[in-house]
Structure formats: structure tokens, C-alpha cells
Amino acid sequence: MLRYIVRRVLESVPTLLLIVTLAFALLHTAPGGPFSADKPLLPEIRHNIEARYHLDEPLWRQYLRYMGDLAHGDLGPSFQYRNTSVNQIIATGFPVDVSVGLSAIALALLVGIPIGLNAAWRRNTLWDRVPMALAVAGISLPVFVIAPLLVLVFAVKLHWLPAGGWIAGSPSHLLLPVLALALPYIAYVARIVRGSALEVLSSGYIRTARAKGLSTARILLRHTLRPSLAPVVSFLGPTTAGVITISIVVETVFGLPGIGRFFVTGALNRDYTLVLGITILYGALIILFNLLADLCYAWIDPRVRLE
């Protein structure tokens, strides 16, 4: 197991290097530079600024310099937010994304799994049809519709919860963004669990369990749940990374200080180091969560052997 993990981590290094190199090349080919902006600068003054960030050097040297700094864990200074390093921006924003993202995944699992199991057990009844119809709605409704609606109802109309903002550790500020982010995933998880549970419920050992007269709860929780979760786990690997990272809409609507927005503004402002830094982080996250998913998969399904 340990050897497997070490091997996977080592394998991820060239992948990340490739991501960084591609992102570096793409960013530098995009038209417009970080300092072609608001007020055009005198050429000499622009040169001063570019020299400060080594943008006057040949591209290969900039690349080597960046990789050298990266090897020391230094993601460089942000061009857009002067006086601020990319490390500082990520250190401030990423914990927010992690807490919102992981809470949303937890909520999606806590609500989605029981709904899916229940729907499978009572297949073709109202207990199945109503939640599944809602799930389709949940998957179809984009978060940029759900999020402002939640704010409108719970903050503006009812004044129950804050309309946005962030106070670290405040559950009331966490609730609406987590809900907005989790709703579509509740729906996904419920549908996946229903599908796999239906398959499990039709298998021979469940019939045996029923024939033995086991209680519904025991059949569902002890014999159906674990094998039904395998597809959820494969779904969760890339999804968790996605939920943590691609919550820019949620970040914007709720005014959360995450890094998703910096990713977009960084790209628009040609803040090369900021975009590269976040790209590396996102790449590493996807690799990490895929690895975790594979490990969980082996734990859930004893037939899977990690080699």
C-alpha cells in the first residue's frame, strides 16, 4: 500500500511539470501583458516595472527562474496585487475554499446517500419518483441561479442568514454558500446511489438476506450501502477537487475570500504568477483526490488490489 502511494506521488511529478510548462507557455502567448493597462506607461517606466519582475528577460530564462523558485516552494510575486506574493494569496484564500468545499461534499453525501438508498428500496413509488424528479431539477439548475435565489429568500426577505461575507468559523456565514454549492451534488449522489443500489438489491446475496428474514435497516445499511458506494467514490475523486476549486460563482455571489476569483481575474489581468500558482495547486488537488478515491475504492471493494 505504502509503495503504491509513493509510486503514485512520484508519477504525479512529471504530470505537474507538464501542467506548469503548458500553462506557462499558454499564458505568455496570450496577447496583452500584465502592464498593458489602465494608463499606458512611458516606455522607460514600463521597462522599469517589467525589469522588476524579470519580464524583460528571454522567456526560457523566465521559465528557468520560475521553476527554480518553484522548487523552493516560492510561487513568486503577484503582478496585479503588488506587495503581495502568490503564496500569501493562496494561504489566505485556500482555507476558505477548503472549508466551504469539504462542507458541501459532506452535506451532499449525508443527504444524497439516504435519499438514493431509500429511492432504490422503494423503487417506482412516490419515495422514488419525487426525489428523483427533484434531483433532475437540482442537476439542471445552475448554481448562479440557485445562489442568488437563496440570498433573496433567506437573507433579503427573511433576514435569517447573512447575505454574504465571511467570518472565519461562523456557521451562519457558511450555511448558504455550502447549500448553494451542495444542492446539485446532493442530486448527483442520490442518483448514483439509487442506480448502484438497485443493482446490488437485485443480487443473489440480498435475496438470501431477505429470505433469512433480516430487517430492512440491516439489509440496507449492512449489505447494500457499502457496495453501492463504489461508484460514488469514483465520482468523488475528481468532483471533490472540482467543488473546492470551481466555486467561483459561489465565491462571487456570497463574497467569499477564496482563490477562485483570483484565478479568473488573474487570467484576465495577465497576472502570470498568480494564475500559474493556482494552476499548480488545482493540478495537485486533482491528483491528490484521485489517489484518495483509488485508496477508498480498494477499502470498499475487497476485490480491488492496489499494485
Added chain:
Amino acid sequence: MRGLAPAVTAVLAACGNHDPQAAQAGIAGPPITEPAITVSTALAGTQSLTRTLDDSPRSLDPQLSTDIPTQRVLDDLFEGLVTLSIDGKPIPGVAASWEHSPDSRTWVFHLRSEARWSNGAPVTAEDFLYSWRREVDPKTAAGYAQALAPMVNALDIALGRKPPDTLGVEANDAHTLTVHLVAPTPYLLDLLDQVYLYPVYRPAIERYGDDWVRPEHLVSNGAFTLHEEIIGNRITLSANPFYWDAAQVRLKSVVYYTMPDRAQSVLRYLAGDLQFTDSFAASQRPWLKKTLGEQVVNSPWLGTYMLAFNFNLPPFRDNVALRRALIVSVDRAALTQYLKYGMYEPADTLMPPLSGYQPQHPSWAALSQLERNDLARRLYREAGYSAEHPLRVNISTSVQGADERHYFEAVAGMWHAVLGAQVSMDESEYKVLAQNRELHLLPLFLDTWIGDFADPVNFLQLFYGGTSLNYGGYADARFDGLLDRAAQEPDNAARYRLLEQSEAVLNDDAAYIPLYYYATRHLIKPYVQGWRSNLLDRNLSRYMYILEHQGR
């Protein structure tokens, strides 16, 4: 500053929503009946204000600042030799008084002995000397270094030709500062309240380097100090007990929230989280007016929205008739009324209305739109175009969302309807537009300007020959000559007459297409007092206070 700074944030808002209209749809339905707010005349017990910024400030280092959100925060944190009155006019700040030589080239400022940094240290003439040298020092790499050009040697230092200590500024003693200028600069006081001329605290910079702007290190000399900064989210300021005029400052704290999404800013205002917002979408204005009434504050903002011609490329090079045909056939009044919901005033000049400056309306401004269209058709034919040989041109703009797109589609439609021109839209990312403009690649493009200070020269310089701001490559010896003469004119009234003449030259040359003048757009709770709409849209928190109230 180029007015596109806010436009960039509009881009972000659009990205955040994918479709801003869809996001707004959620709140643009039936009016929400807001609980009425009742306000008494007594000061509230808690003097804390929540404001918004369109985007995250780029840096709280005054010398590095180039953007409007940073300006808002620095106006509260720092104070220059002069500061801004409640209505945005320059008034004594750290300098209690000043005088200048008869030729206006030498100015002596007398600093208040009671001015203090937030750690109690006195603010001295040395502090200003250090800060201004720092601004022009190439090592600082300040974006606005060239703005100090009126000071002796400033430009040479910025260009690396002279050392920073040759800057024409002297600290005669701790509280006297002399400034030597290359030309009489009647707008010097307006220049001195620019944030990049605010003083900075040298020991903090020398000790902490780039980190001196962190809340734990930042020493400021304004009405507030930096309490907390969460990048991309909020900045909290606390009243500065060492501020020389602290007795007059009523707010104990000010929180600035970064709100790139306008719809979100409105929602949080309605929810009562925000008390003084900086922006809302034009399309929301009618609904907001109906719902919030007097809380919706629009007032003239010193800025002009326009399209610019490239004077070095066909079809506009050497074709004044064509340029004028396009200028007069735009029905500005209809555009602002229907597509900007009456938020802006249609523009026919470069310089927005400013007291003391005679507006230079072009001759076509006196005609009705029907007469203008007739004139335009004549000019179009004169320019060599016809139904068989129509003008084909792109309007180059940046991606700013559906509202802006509709606006330019309507402009294109007007040119097509009146002249028969074939006009298409070419939207690109802001950075791409900026680069193509600087490289003079575009024949007809979006150009906007928001005045840094209330002086016509700040607008007219956009057309001065050979400068980097002159994207269209306009070059006219008469125009440049008038600006040169104005620069040497110590008498302000006489200088204004010269500037008026130079703007008239732009009209003769049909140099650009004026569209509308900017307007501020705030939502302000009725219990927030101590602000006045002003042309520069700079509202210092030091004047504001909260009245006792019920309801949000």
C-alpha cells in the same frame, strides 16, 4: 485614469454570473417591500460604516497605487499636503498653509506641527521628500511616476537620467517644504491630493520591505489606520487617535467590502449588510429608484465615454467629413435614455461640465437629431461613401457584458439606418483591447477617461501629440501649441480660455465621438450622513457619521 478600470470589474461581474442578466432576474421581479427606515437626528451609539469597492485594491502602498478601489481606501488611511473637502475640493491637509512665487514656479508649504503618524511620530517635510523621491525613483517602478512631471527633474529621474535626490523638492526644516516646478502649474493643489503623493513612513518600509503594508506594520497619517485586510474580501479601518483632526472624526471603524459583482452588492445592501455602495448595474436603476427612492444617488462624475478614431489608418485618416458624419448621426439622447436608463447625460464635448470652464459645444449640438441626420448624410456622401460603396468598419470594445454590447449594437444600428454604413462589433478582452490600442492597430475603438483631478488639461492631454495616452495618434500643431501656451500661463482664467480654444480645435477636426458623461452610482442608507456628491466621486470617511435609526 482611464475609465476602464471599473469596466474591468464589470467584466468580472459578468464572469462570476456567466450571465449577469440571469443573476439579476432573481431580484428584478416584483419590488421587495423594504421595511421603512426611520432616522432620528441624534448620533447613533455605534459609529461604524460598511462601504464597498468594485474590486480588490491592488496595493495599499500609495506610491504604487493606480486604481480607483485603492484610492478609496488610501483617502481614508493617508493624508497629503492638501486633502479633499466634503465636496471634493482641495483644502489644507498636512500643510496648514502655503504660498507661491509670482511666476507660480516655486511653492512653499508650511506643515502643521501637530500632524502625526499613527505611532505618534511627527509628520515632517522629510517624509514628503522621501515619499516623492520614492515615487519617481525607477527602483520603485511606480506606474504613475510620470504624473510628477511638473516638478523639476521628475521626468528625468523617472526615466533614469538623473538620480532621485535631484528632484526639485526641498525640506527647508521639519515643517517647511519647497517645491520647484518646471512651469506654472495652477492645478498643483489638485495634483497634491493624488494618492501617489501621500507620504509614507520610511522606517516601516526600510524595516519590512514589501510587507510594510500589512496591518501589523502599516503606519499611516490619515484619519484611519489599517486594522485588518483579507485580500479579495474586506479591509477594516479603525479611527486613528493620532490624527491631527481626530476630534472631528466620528466614525470609529470603516469596513470596505470587495464587491466585484454588482447584483451581489445590491442584494447585500437590501439585506442591510452594506450602507454605502459604489456601483449598481444601469439596468437595475429604474427598479432601485422605485424601491429605494432617495437612497439611489447618481450625480455627475468627471468622466467621458467615447469612441476614438485612428488618425493613421484608413478610413478615418484625412477624412474629416466621414468622422463628423459618424459623430453627428449617433442619437445620444435616445441611447442614454433607453439603454442607460437615464443614468448618464449625453455628451457632445470632451470635457464634462466644470465650473469656470466654458463648455465647447460643437456647432451640430444646436441641431435636432433629424437635422443632424441630414447633415450626416451630406457629410457621408462628401466623404466619398454611398449606398453602393458603404463604409465598412469595426467598433472595437472590450467584453463588458450584455448592457455594453447592446449599447454599441445600437450605435452600429444608427449608423446603418442613417448612413447605410456596414458596422460590426469586435469585442475583445480588456487587456487585448488595451494592447491593440497602444499599438495603434484599431481604426475605431472604445476610449474612456475619468479625470484624475478637476482640470480640463487632464482631459485635453489625451490628444497631445506623441504622448502615450494619445491612442488615436491625433496630431495638430494648433492644438499642441495652445496646450503649450496654457502650460506656461500662470493666470488660471487666461489658461482656461486657451484650453477652451484647444478643445474647439478638436471639434473642428472631429477628433473623437463623445457619447456620454459618467455618473456616480451609489446606494446610501438614509442614516449615513456627512457626504456630498462631488465630481471626483471621492467621499472621505472622515466626514461621515451614522444617525440613530430603526430598520435596515
